[in-house]
Amino acid sequence: MKPALFDQELVVVTGKGGVGKSVVAAALGTLLADDKRVLVLEVDPRENVHQLFGVPPSGGEFVELGPRLFLQNLKPGQVIDQLVEEKLKFKRLVKRVLESPIYRHFAESAPGLEEMAVLGHALRALRGVSPKAPRVDAVVLDAPATGHGVSLLAAPLLVGEVIQHGPIGGLTRQVSKLVADAGRSGIVVVTLAEEMPATEAIELRAMLAARLDRAPDLLVVNGLYPPTTGALGADRASRLWARRRQLNERELGRLRREWPEPSVELPLLPLDRGEELVAELTAALRQQLVDGKSG
């Protein structure tokens, strides 16, 4: 059965640093764009998702990658400033507010506000209300590493406690609804089948339940060494392969025991960061999620 991901509006891809979140977000975005309009949204000042699609950096703008696929690298501050601009009609006043140190300071350090802004931006793209952005049917969010991924999803709750009205209050309510609704938003956890990342993934799952009362929709186990074949040599390379795969299998076993929700497995590929890698991983996801050969 196809996971709920295919019908969700917002898919948040999270996991420990360096496990392949960006690559998986790119592949998943590509897969979902088979039959709807999808925005891959990167929230990382060190822009790198563009490399995965072989295009120049987005620099905050929408980049059209294909007939239904878009990419944007988002600076959270951008969204809050835009709300101020929309709220205050007078240009001069806007400038004064945006440049005032009090505003800058409060907007940057108010807990949860930046994260809220990211989710708010996704929601606005789904509604097609962003003036400079096309409307999309789904947003795949390449979220920051683990702990921050949960903070991101918890932000609407936090912000909702202190801001009840005005444009942010309204947006916060809408985003809270989106994030709480398992039919509309989904969480994808990416991990490697190695001890530390797997442990963190399992902790992340518990954190999602405790803080958000949500279960992840999909676990992506990335970077797996290929299964060993019967006739394995006794040379060093073959022995290392066998040991790495064994380690993978041990952690896969642990994950299977502690992770009741669906999961997919992606191979470690002899490819550098780039389009070909994304294409291969998209194919692997398609095979397991759409053609139903799930592990």
Place this chain on the structure above:
Amino acid sequence: MSLDRLLAPLVVVVGGGGVGKTTLAAALGLRSAEEGADTLVMTFDPSLRLKDTLGVGEEARDHEVTVASDTPGRLEASLLDAGATFNRLIERYSPDQQAKERILSNRYYHHLSGGLSGILEYMAVERLFEVSIAGDYGRVILDTPPTREALDFLEAPDRVIDFLDSGVLKVALKDWFTAEGRLKPAARFGALGRRFERLLDDLVGLELLRDMAEFFQAFGPLYAGFKDRADRVRSLLQSDETLFVLVAGPGEEEVPDLLFFARRLAESGHRVGPIVVNRVHPRFERRSGGEVDAADGVELLAWLGERDHAGLAALRELLSAEQPLAALPLMSEAPTDLGGLSELAEELVGRLRS
């Protein structure tokens, strides 16, 4: 070769997430104790396995625990707890009990101590400073939190100071709210003021603003002590006492970040010690000359080995000849006991020499 020629009394192990900093810090700590120095390893978020290896559990959170290493020097380990360190700072610099309680019970402080970017990193250096002035150890090795970018760690003291610094603090120290809880300047500016107040309320919520103003007011008397301390922390990091060990993953993609970081460290007056490229795939002969068969682990490993060594070669090319550089091979498993850690250190030191 003795570590004394390679390392300073204070060693800060820095690098991106998931590159093996914590394990390497522990290995260096063990080696240091083996060579007779009383050594403390301050780790951050170690794996269960490493905790078992060192024999440190939750009781090591914010406390030093002796590792049963049976070495000439004593080896102790602790887990960093940013919240506890921050609380201790507040206690130390509060003029009186009341001031302390006002801060510790402030809602905004809780957000801050848990979440402000840079606080975690700052508290790590702060802890290093605490331990170094206590002077109980011949060597202290600090593992650092996984940062988005390794530079975050270095900039943390400045960022925290900036945050607490005059501009914002002076603004915040003004009596912003009237007795009725209205924004004072807003009350003065009539219609425009009310509008500004509403805008701020919409944006961040007046309630939160009140918490923040209260926090900064309560923090005022602590500020001088805090800032002085942060300045001393910064000088310590730049002194001859301290050496940075850079750890990175293999592959050419990592080279630019690593070089950039090494350069930034040096430019800002820090001493760059050994650079360690960790988890380098060994080199193997390809079975065939054609396209790499991804289903064949031997072929895949050969490709990974090529990739990693190309990255290393590119790095060597760009580093000065004097820069110590060690490439550590990907091991079949992380060390599971002190013997394994000791071997890892041996391997590291050996490779640094050649």
